[in-house]
Amino acid sequence: MKTELSRGLALVFIFALGLAAGIWAFISPWVLTYPMGNGWSSSVWSSVWVGAVVAGLSSASAIVILARALYVTLNRSQPANTNQGGE
Amino acid sequence: MIVRLVFGLGWAVATGLAGGWLMLSPWALGEQGGGDWTTVTRAELFTGVGLIALAVSAVVVVAAQAARSLREAGVIEPARHVRRPRTEAGGTTSPEMEKALIALAQALAEDLESQREAAPAPRPAPPSTDQPVRPNWRDER
Numbered sequence: 092m093k094t095e096l097s098r099g100l101a102l103v104f105i106f107a108l109g110l111a112a113g114i115w116a117f118i119s120p121w122v123l124t125y126p127m128g129n130g131w132s133s134s135v136w137s138s139v140w141v142g143a144v145v146a147g148l149s150s151a152s153a154i155v156i157l158a159r160a161l162y163v164t165l166n167r168s169q170p171a172n173t174n175q176g177g178e
Numbered sequence: 179m180i181v182r183l184v185f186g187l188g189w190a191v192a193t194g195l196a197g198g199w200l201m202l203s204p205w206a207l208g209e210q211g212g213g214d215w216t217t218v219t220r221a222e223l224f225t226g227v228g229l230i231a232l233a234v235s236a237v238v239v240v241a242a243q244a245a246r247s248l249r250e251a252g253v254i255e256p257a258r259h260v261r262r263p264r265t266e267a268g269g270t271t272s273p274e275m276e277k278a279l280i281a282l283a284q285a286l287a288e289d290l291e292s293q294r295e296a297a298p299a300p301r302p303a304p305p306s307t308d309q310p311v312r313p314n315w316r317d318e319r
Binding site: 108145 | 239
């Protein structure tokens with residue numbers, strides 16, 4: 092059960108880095124002041140879309156993996172707890 | 179394992195493609211001319227490289243975890259780092275080689291036994307006359 096959580100956390104760490112990279116890609120046009128004459132340029136659209144997709148995928152994947160790891164960990168540790176409580 | 183595999187590899191593919199697009203987009207969208215790289219080009223290129231690096235690291239982590247899980251399940255044989263016994267000559271021996279050598283030694287021993295039983299015990303050969311007789315240490319006294 093510990094391995095499930097630790098292995099899940101290794102992936103969640105990478106997903107967190109991906110989330111940070113996605114957020115950076117999303118906000119970089121404003122941070123770095125991309126040229127925006129008449130509305131958004133194609134590079135702004137590209138950066139915003141890529142950032143949104145990467146951030147969304149990363150957060151969704153991190154939530155799923157973390158939830159799964161917690162579910163497995165708690166389900167496996169539950170019978171031991173009930174046995175201890177019954178005795 | 180399956181959930182981690184699917185989400186990890188799916189995320190890696192999507193992130194890798196997004197990073198590749200970000201790297202190429204300044205040229206694909208015609209934002210970068212032939213001159214020096216602009217701030218936009220540098221930012222998108224380095225962000226793309228970072229995303230690709232993250233995708234590769236995710237693939238490596240997922241592959242390592244899958245291999246470990248399969249090894250634990252017994253599907254893959256665990257990697258063994260067994261040192262083979264070294265002979266006096268310095269070479270390594272395998273169990274098959276050891277068995278063959280033992281069988282050979284036994285056959286030789288049986289052959290010698292049968293030869294001894296068939297022939298009388300040989301007498302010590304007299305010293306040949308061709309060789310000069312060396313003085314014994316008793317003679318030197």
